Amino acid sequence: MRPPMPPGGPRRPGPGGPVPPGGHLGAGGPGGPRRPGGPGGPGPDRRPGEEPTDMLPALTPPPPPKREPDLLTHREADEEIDAFYEGDEDDYDDELTDDEERALRRKKIWRRVRRVSYVALGLMILSPVVAFAIAYQVIDVPNPEDVAAKQGKAITLLYSDGSPMTTIADSGSNRSMITYEELPEVVKNAVFAAEDPTFMTNPGFDFTAIARAVWYQVKGGDSGGSGLTQQYVKKATEDESATLTRKFNEMVRAYKMSKQQKKEDILAAYLNTIYFGRSAYGVKTAAKMYFNKDLKDVSQAEAALLAGMIQNPGRSEETEYVKERWEYVRGQLVKNGMIDQATADSMAQPPMAPLEEVTENALTGPRAFIQQQVFYEMAREPIGMTQEDAGRKGVVIHTTIDKKMQQAAEDSVNEVMKGEPEELKTSLTGIDPKSGAVLAYYGGSDGMGLDYATGTIQEAGSSFKPFDLVAALEDGFGLGSPFDGVSPKSFPGMDTKIRNASDPQNKCGPECPLREAMKLSLNTVFYDLVFNHTGAEAVAEAAWAAGIPKQVSVGGQKIDTLLGEGGAKPNTGIALGGDVARVRPFDMASAYATFAARGVHHEPFFVSKITDSSGETILHQHIDQKRDAFDTTNSQLNRDIADNVTEALKPIPLHSKIACAGNRECAGKTGTHELPDDASQNSKAWMVGYTKSLSTSVWMGRNEGNVALKNAAGQPIFGGGLPGQIWKKFMDKALDGTPKETFDKAKPLGQYNDPVKTTSAKPSTPSSAPPSSTSRSREEDDDKSTPPSPSRSNGNSSSTPNTGITCLPGLCPNPDPRPTGGPNPDPAIGGGRNDGGG
Template sequence: MPSAANADPNATRQVPRGPLRPNTPPGGMRGPGPGGPVPPGRPPAGGPGGPRRPGEEPTDLLPPVHQTVAREPELLTHREDEIELEPFYDDEYDEELTPEEEKALRRKKIWRRVRRVSYVGLSLMILGPIVAFAIAYQLVDVPNPEQVAADQIKAVTILYSDGTEMSKIAPSGGNRTLVKYEELPETVKKAVFAAEDPTFETNPGFDFRAIARAGWYQVTGRKSGGSGLTQQYVKQASKDDEETLSRKFTEVVKAYKMSEQQDKKDILTAYLNTVYFGRSAYGIKEAANVYFGKTLDKLTQSEAALLAGMIQNPGRSEEKAYVEGRWDYVMGQLLRWNWITQEQKDTEPFPTPRALSEVQSGGLDGTRLLIQNQIIAEMAEEDWPMTRAHQLGVTVHTTIDPKMQTAAEDVVREVMEGEPQELKESLTAIDPNTGAVKAYYAGADGNGIDYARGTIQEAGSSFKPFDLVAALHRGKGLGSTYDGVSPKTFPGGPGPEDDIVIRNASDKNNECGKQCSIRDAMRMSLNTVFYDMVANELGTQAVADAAFEAGIPRDVPIEGKDHKLLVGENGGPPGTGIAIGGGEAQVRPFDMAVAYASFASRGTYHKPFFVSKITNAEGANVYTHVDKSRVAFGDDPEKSRDIADNVTESLKPVLTYSSLTCAGGRECAGKTGTHELPDSIEQNSKAWMVGYTPSLSVSVWMGRNEGNKPLINSKGKSIFGAGLPGEIWKKFMDRALEGTPMEKFPKAKPMGQYENTKPSIKPTTETPKQDDPTTTGRPTTTGREEPTTTVPKPTKTSSCGFLCQTTTTQPTDPIGGGSPPTR
């Protein structure tokens, strides 16, 4: 072996690998030995204590294993410990980890990354909004109340379907002067605080709790303002109602900046000068005049509470129940915040606003004012409230045909001339192929009640086509037969041993007999057949579902409250009386025109509408109606068409039988209906005629405000569906369709048993009273027409009087619950 002195300086020595000390510095560590350092308290290697152990032998200084720079031994400045070594990694010498240790190590690394990402995210969540708020604060401008007021003076024009003007709604007091803070009475200020923002005087321009609540409502699909007075002012000034987080954020920034730059008194004054109160009144000064004809200093606390209550939803200013509810809420809030006493709340009467016709700048009144109310309500539903409409000065194009509307008003006036003033009526005409409302007569006496969409009434025999729809779904046909003999008893009376007696007002001689087809039963409106069909085969829920398919809504707003339709006790199936339009068969007259339109359109439902489009001042479309249609009867379009055609086939002979055929031989189909007054004999409380052609569906209803008084004409006779309502319907159809093509109904495709098993009963010349009045079923022990026992008293009452009619007693029915059958 060559000596160290003769070794090649560039040669590499092989050194056995062995365990090294952790954290060995570059260049290695000199082992203890002669001339080397000795650790304290430890004897030198090889000294006392025995021989050296492995790993304690002295080692020679060796050159690096991988030398990157050639050695220059002759350089006196060269130092061994300056030679660069390749990095040393402890992991190369770690023992191999077990699977459990590797899993734990991976988990530890993952959580370390998660924590770091969370720290970054949390920092961004905290700092991001602060930075964004600070930047937005510098960029946004606080709205000027004078400019906001100037932007509210544009008139809204409403047009008929032919482009002629119906009305022009100009903001009340367009050239108004803004009130000063000193002119605002305490009654007004406290009422507005109570209604909209109780903490206004102390909050920074917004309420965190209200915003959080509004956010939660939005997530859960509900609506809530969540905005204080300052935010509301900013919102109306920005003309932006979009429900987005960016809009809400900007609104909060502006509100905060406004609160920082302006005094609360100035903010409140700006708000009350520009906020919308309904009736085209902007600002508290004009609202006081439009609602009560008063100046601000003359307003009572009760009147101020009513005005403050209108701020939330000014489009409902003509709904008496809603206005009363809001007034009561504000009065309660005033008491809660100790701004009035309990005695004041108990003694302050509800203030009655002026009639809208007295202050409406468009000049509409009576039935056309009710049309305008429907148009405004629909605009609000489509995110076009009057505040937005006034700011842009839009033109609203409606579906109302001026010729048909005039015909409706003229016919009602002519037919009802000389009749008792207590009689009320409505007429709705709808294009079945689009859902467009062509004529709308909802009353004309100026009492504010909309008799087309503001009341729900028993439909009588006009509900029987929905029985037929349910039967066709089950495979029955127009030729299917039932026992048509009258009277007929059914189980389910008020007592365990009582029966329900059902009678027919027509077919006195029982000519249809025990094998009476549905076709003949519909033509003669035989109660016994339809009651038997529903009670013993179809079930009441099937009939309700058929009505919903046709277009009867499941719930409707009446006097500011939602009312579920066609349901029994506790939301269960309706009573068996629904088979002949009694009991829970309560609907709005407007919706019957919609439902029959689904028959006319051959099985397609179109959602009804009043507004076809909205254009801005430049004539550009800013809103266009989109047809919302669906297959009516089930999911199969072909089957739905066949069902509708079969219903039409059954309803065409009804008009001949009722002497209500359309002029010139025009094909029409329809059904009369009468609901008999409870506890009466041959006296009716509601009368209907609903019918259609392929291009027009029309519903006519007649009743009284009391709801529990008989319908008597000028001759002292009871009114049936084929009487005054039928006369109105026929005359309107003839005038409305005059000059239009003579359309034919398509031939129906037979479903189930289509033909009669015996010759059809020939039409008779009987006086058209054949729409069976529907009444409370009367338990009896004889076959006489008149009841022999006391009629059971009603047990279920309605909370809204005439507008939501009472239903009758509720015995246990063969199918379903609720009211007893009617005859």
């Protein structure tokens, strides 16, 4: 009869043969000693009656089996064991192989990983739910009446001496709260289209909009993901921090508000408290501030404009931005089926009411641009305070504007431009070279249109030549270095010749020193200097170092200054202020201030301090942002470069018959830019100059861009003409009664003294002689007398078309889109016109 199978299945034969029934391997184990000669060595003989006796189980537990599956069998559920093991149990030995042990360990590890993952997933699902539920109970919903009561506090602007400039208050203060029924249908539709098309059906937030916003931000764009309810909560709580906690609390409040209140009441609360710009809180006040109308009389086109301003109300006076947002909302109205395409096509952008007609005590005329610049600066870092924020706090803003100088700027423009054609536009900026403070600012006459100081960018003409001189000084030349001043002059690769407008008799001759060439504004010299020696890129670098920003925002567009289209390098046209030498008038005042400050550039600013309404708590204090401009490693050389530029510019105001009154020492440079097709006419005219305490830029042009500038007598306007007269009047008025400061004596760099002329004027070779090695201010590694290498921009690179004023689209009705053509697009190269010193 077959003996019963031992627990765990049949055993395989091992050393010593099969295991006897009831027996165990190993000596001394249960079942008695082994027989003599068997495995385990000799043992005592059994008596005949003792075999085959079954032994009773030991009273003490046997040692744990070696086999791990047996252990699992005793402490795991059957179904887990089935899932754990694969194959027939008979395949396992008492001792597992190494591969079996590794497989076993892997299965145990993955089982633990699965369990941890299940727990983590559960926590991920449950934790937000629990947190949301807890937050729902403890977070309150803001009350619209309480929110409105906190809004619209007065904002006070002060002049630099602390005297009041203006007080800006919400014209809707003590406003009555409108109800949902009082909201015109056109307003509701416009707001839904602009901000939250699913408002009436979503739970307080829109997951699709949030996901879309995240996607835009991942791609580097900017998009808000908040619906109307969330926007209301954010403004009501005054918490706009970019944190997950704020966003989570905002979503909970929005959801709770949607559960507790009707959608109609939420919309009314939102439109009663949201900021629209123009110091208007609430849509009822906004209708009055934008169109001088009652809300009930607002048209669909006007409602679209109001709704468009919700996203960025601080830009309410930017013409192009307002147009862009209006067109967007109009498109959204069609997309969401609120109006048809025919209706949209028939809509025209509505005009906004002038600020002076609707705002109490706000700045008007030219000073409205000051107010605008102050709020722009406040919104940027490091201040980061919008006009809406300022209105909630009721702040006091200490500006840098000098009351006397501001009046002098306005009076000077009005006196010089009296009787002149209205189409002539001008700007004036006065900056303190010692700090960067903007002392006077005139962006235009009406304060409502284009700001010509910061809202335009155009060719600087010969007023850009001081940056050529900086590049030359850095390259080892000096004010006495000789260059060919004879006109006309040919250059390799050019079909046209360079001509000078001044010095028609070529008196300066073929060995014209740089200082004399600057005074006479000789095109041949400065083109030769850049073409054959410094290169165009060095001139651009000098201008950037002086204070011309590398990128500016004009008409809502980011523009890289002094670079060609697509970031192309400048060509030699920059030497004469053409090609890519397009700058804002405001920045020219800042850059020339660096010369006046002996090479130290101070970042310009309008806001010196911001306090609370009591004046006791300082919310912002300006910190001077200064740097050495031309040499960051050698402060003495940096000063010397600036002083040498000033030395070259000192004779020009007198030469142009616009010298400062009372023999006050001042320096500057005139400039003009010609029409592309008529070298006898100018399209822009400049005068930029300074004393040690005031740097001033005056620009003149027309909205059309490349259109001839003519005065009332029909004569062309040059830099020393109307712009120069405005500059002189302003400098004399602004500095009247102040000490007459003198410039520091320049330390000679390079060849400082004028060369001894030994020959009469005659045409010369295209290249000028380089400075000797002993006259250089710094060690040079290459010989600048050789022709420019292919890597240097020498007039053959591409450039952007010269279209005149770069301004807000729509305000330049007839720009000339024609490219200037040829290797050098600057018209002064072919036509020979420049400011001629005035």
